[in-house]
Amino acid sequence: MASGLVISVDGMGGDHAPDAVLDGIEIAARKNPGARFLLHGPEGRLSPMLEQRPAAKAASEVRHADKFVAMDVKPSQALRQGKGTSMWNALVAVEEGEAQACVSAGNTGALMAMSMMRLRKMEGVHRPALIASWPTATGFAAVLDVGANVEADASQLVEFAIMGEAFHRAVRGGKRPKVGLLNVGSEDQKGHEEIRAAAKLIRESGVDLEFHGFVEGDDISKGTVDVVVTDGFTGNIALKTAEGTARLVAGFLREALSGGPLARAGALLALPALRKLKDRMDPRTVNGAVFVGLNGIVVKSHGGTDGQGYAAAVEVAIRMARSHYREEVAANLARLTIASAAPQAAAPGIS
Template identity: 50%
Template sequence: MPDQSTIAVDAMGGDEGLAVMLAGVAKARGADEGMRFILVGDESRIADGLRKHPNLSAGAEVVHAPEVIGGSDKPSQAIRRAKTTSMGIAIDLVKKGRAGAAVSAGNTGALMAMAKISLRMLPGIDRPALAAPLPTLGANDVIMLDLGANAEVDARNLVQFAVMGAAYARTNFDLESPRVGLLNIGSEEQKGTGEIREAAQVLRSATLPLTFTGFVEGDKLARGDHDVIVCDGFAGNIALKTAEGTARFVADLLRRAFTSSIRSKLGFLISRPATELLREHLDPNNHNGAVFLGLNGIVVKSHGGASASGVATAIGNAAKMVRADLTRRIADDLGNVAQTMIRPAA
């Protein structure tokens, strides 16, 4: 049984470096004093950094790692260095039960490859899926998966993603029967690839712990009409990057408009509460933390460029998943619906 109060953190991963990672851990610790951490990385550098965060001294253990996975390292190279790198050791702490989850802002491909080999897949799952919450106009975010782990999938994979995403939504949003849709090029039943149509047929007819809402077009992702949106990793990653780019575009456009003249600056002062609310809602740091669903353990990927606030959000999400026993919930759901799943092709 993993230690549900402890999170292993790859302190050396990420674009912003050790200082931001430690600041994020300290922020998460400040929000929840019951959390404990194992900080993995260069022992002397972490010790120096911890002097700036006295609230961490009583709640953090340091495990030395002599190497770091670089952003350009190939997954095959990372796997061979799993036992000596901060990322690999953090994952191994989950495998050994010393931590309930691992959080890293490092190389996504390397993180997935090492996590898959070390933790293995849950029974009934063929491939892990990268899932993350995205902001919507609804009462809660929408869980979207896969966001890049699997460029090509079949109908069986899509059904598995739906079951895993629904379990995540029930945990994250406290929902009894999450609304699940399949991303497609149209809402009509005859639209899309054979894999998508076949997955839809299974989701419509099977007895699953979710409410299947049919096909979802790209312009409906943020409407709040769905709790989970399922797709292959190719389309999901493009949709995610497009949404992030659009959010930055809107923010930059507003900034340019409000500084174009004295009248615009006065208008900004009047509308500032509304623009601040918009900025906070669209800030990716407030939705940070993608999880590899389908593994026999919890591994969370923080955005490489996340701020300390974003790192704290990712850690908080990881802790919530551990306490809700998300891995067991997914395993139970898969066991309950095993007879409805598509048999793999010969």
């Protein structure tokens, strides 16, 4: 569709790179005929692999990089030694305006540190955040921060709310996503000081959000709201706890259905239905955490994903690149800045 849509790809990031990366581009290129890809990595290795992937080949340009960031390297080390790696170059293409978004399945800490260094924080944003897509009873919720910062004060939480809401609209297409603040109760006096202050700030600052108020842990999966806002410590623990629980229940189900001849026969009959269930819980469909709050879009694919999962992450990058995400975030942040700068008891008309 949109001509000029270019996605910059770290061809060597992830446990199954470059195979999973190239498979992902093949799928994404077929689905998005307008998109082009800058593929960073060793040309001698990538170019022959493109021969077997015609759609990816037609849409991609290989940019040679012979170094890559190891999965177990520390962020500080990656910053010092990262120049010229496929990840670094993929980000620089966004920095220099050649591409609108970057996708990598590489080392998360390194990607965040390099993104911060190369793309820098967007004006008005104090802390970039990591957004995860979370399957719910009614669709998908965006949860942030899931790990970029261990702490967040009230105005940072409001920034997360603004970025998460714009993200949800860009990627899921809803018109007015409902935003909730994660807390231990729904009453106004519950929880940390910062969360109560953030709720007050959202209500009084005039930011343009459909604010639901506080939500609890079980509200995430219920789909009570579309955007769940929390600090990176709580968000990371909630996300991993949910992943662990889903895996536990799936394990219990497998055990139950292999527990005897009747159960096995039943499972066999119900196999197509159980496959559908598996697809619905497939982490690949929600692959693509987005690092928001920078001057450029950075999508982090799960390191262990395959081509289909990688394509989902590329899809997220494409939708964000096609949206007015940044302009909307900037406009809403400006409302917040005006409110914060206004005197405590603002005269009517000031905000």
